[in-house]
Amino acid sequence: MSAQRSTAEKIVILTGAGISAESGLGTFRDEGGLWAQHRIEDVATPEGFARNPKLVHDFYNARRAQAAVATPNAAHSALARLQRDHPGEVILVTQNVDGLHEKAGATALHMHGVLDGALCAACGGRWTAPLVMSPSGVCPHCDRPATRPDIVWFGEMPYFMDEIAEHLETCDLFAAIGTSGQVYPAAGFVQEAAYAGAHTVELNLSDSDTSRSFAEHRVGPASRIVPQWVEEILAAKA
Incomplete structure (x- = not known):
């Protein structure tokens, strides 16, 4: 410098x-890691979440668990x-x-975004995510089952x-x-x-x-x- x-x-x-x-914690390009087991289109886009919310939740649950114990x-x-x-x-x-x-x-x-954050796709409410999220989880603000990880996916701002x-x-x-x-x-x-x-x-x-x-x-x-x-x-x- x-x-x-x-x-x-x-x-x-x-x-x-x-x-x-x-x-x-692996990167996109790491072989054998979580990202290598899934297509980005399936787990990191709004369209992927709409097609299979359980798959996306399971993917981020695994990432959340990894991050929770990482130092x-x-x-x-x-x-x-x-x-x-x-x-x-x-x-x-x-x-x-x-x-x-x-x-x-x-x-x-x-x-x-953050792995330990949850976002309601219906009302925009945010809260601390539990370690395990699922499609049946309801928003604490509006009680609708529209919860997703508070993660910015490809195609989002x-x-x-x-x-x-x-x-x-x-x-x-x-x-x-x-x-x-x-x-x-x-x-x-x-x-x-x-x-x-x-x-x-x-x-x-x-x-x-x-x-x-x-x-x-x-x-x-x-x-x-x-x-x-x-x-x-x-x-x-x-």
């Missing part, structure tokens, strides 16, 4: 599935430390639904987009950690931040589909390269 950008006041960080892989790794802990100790703003935006940022002590904007856009327009430093660069609108965040004048850095296990859009790259396991990067930023402020 350049000397000018090492003292960035406002930092926006996008995290993807790669940051949680070392905590035992944050060194990368999550480092970002929580950065958010706590950096004198400027540190905005975490995550595509992940696992809640590991919060377990590590950070706060994050969950643009794709991600949460917090206006707020995220404002942060991208005003940040000094934008970082993407463990993202594939394949899913929009998140894949376009680097261009938005760069256009606004921010320095951009990608931290990933390997190149992503948007690697060429970043000014700086760190390659390696998130549990190693993220703590190193955070240490550099905090040391520059000491």
Whole structure:
């Protein structure tokens, strides 16, 4: 990182599935994991839920159970430390639904929802999801059997987009950690931040589909390269 950008006041960080892989939670591309057993169209779209709500609930029940016992790794802990100790703003935006940022002590904007959240498709009510959900579950707000996971599926609008856009327009430093660069609108965040004048850095296990859009790259396991990067930023402020 350049000397000018090492003292960035406002930092926006996008995290993807790669940051949680070392905590035992698989990504879309992992072989043998939950995603490998299902088509995205069947378990991660409104149409799939309409066709077979039990299949979708069973899929997210399994993911919820995995996330409930998963623990944050060194990368999550480092970002929580950065958010706590950096004198400027540190905005975490995550595509992940696992809640590991919060377990590590950070706060994050969950643009794709959360596994421990339930949503009523009839009235829009939200509440904490039980460990096991089913099509017969009723909404505590309207008593209708229209409950679904509070997850943003393909074809739906991600949460917090206006707020995220404002942060991208005003940040000094934008970082993407463990993202594939394949899913929009998140894949376009680097261009938005760069256009606004921010320095951009990608931290990933390997190149992503948007690697060429970043000014700086760190390659390696998130549990190693993220703590190193955070240490550099905090040391520059000491």
